[in-house]
Ligand SMILES: Nc1ncnc2c1ncn2[C@@H]1O[C@H](COP(=O)(O)OP(=O)(O)OP(=O)(O)O)[C@@H](O)[C@H]1O
């Protein structure tokens with residue numbers, strides 16, 4: 539009798555030196571159900587079904603509702619992704635799936651579906667870390683990119699400055715000690731009465747505003763390049779509540795702009811410091827907050843001024859998608875990754 543894992547191992551090793559095979563990938567860690575077909579570092583199809591409208595009325599993602607919707611969507615989105623790519627399942631060479639970090643129930647839908655499909659179609663399965671997937675989005679928009687490079691990963695659940703040596707070797711140079719920057723954007727939006735997700739809302743609200751409120755910077759002058767966004771969020775909340783209690787008129791645009799300016803400022807300052815310390819002159823932006831225009835412009839301008847190259851994936855590849863998972867898997871295959879066993883489980887708090 540054939541052994542699935544031994545068979546998968548052989549298939550992956552024969553793919554290792556190729557770049558023209560199709561990977562079918564799945565992402566369901568939060569509120570996007572996403573399925574993609576990739577070939578090497580290229581997107582062939584990239585289907586993203588966002589649940590934002592469903593969760594908006596609750597002011598944030600409701601985990602149980604997210605997993606139920608993933609379960610409803612994943613099968614027909616897979617059909618859509620294959621159709622859009624103009625291929626059949628028999629043309630696919632490997633399956634990739636996000637297995638963490640994220641919401642347990644949500645992850646389980648993608649993991650179970652990918653495992654079943656991989657087994658039924660006799661395909662090797664690659665288990666991908668969501669955060670590494672965000673970093674890998676840069677290989678799509680900059681196909682010539684090779685490590686080492688610095689990655690600024692700014693998302694809804696994570697904030698890291700990474701020294702990327704390979705997919706399996708990413709050194710953490712700095713990390714948030716409390717809230718992720720995306721989470722801080724979401725909470726800042728809530729204080730101003732803006733809907734979920736807060737990042738794009740703060741960005742919109744900040745237009746025409748001025749950074750008149752001086753918000754504190756935590757961990758200034760520390761040796762590590764860590765972040766603390768909880769203090770920034772609290773300072774913002776106190777500023778707004780204080781003005782409301784005193785009955786003072788204030789401009790929400792100025793508040794949003796002050797918050798955005800400080801959040802972006804600390805991300806860019808620490809990233810520039812990472813470049814100075816490591817001597818690595820390429821910086822890749824990743825994660826949902828990477829869609830923020832001020833962050834993109836400020837980081838690019840700093841790169842120009844200080845002589846480092848800045849890679850900015852298109853906004854659609856910064857937020858959650860499955861193409862980044864497929865390309866991460868392709869890179870992992872090139873590096874000789876082992877296939878995932880069918881006992882693969884979702885890991886909600888998977889570390890880098
Ligand atoms: N234009 C923007 N400006 C600032 N923040 C943004 C913007 N667009 C999206 N975001 C923020 O990005 C976050 C979503 O990003 P992403 O999808 O990468 O996070 P996640 O998948 O929930 O978390 P993680 O990737 O850490 O598991 C949200 O917090 C959202 O507010």
Ligand SMILES: [Mg+2]
Pocket residue numbers: 668672693694825826857858
């Ligand atoms: Mg994400």
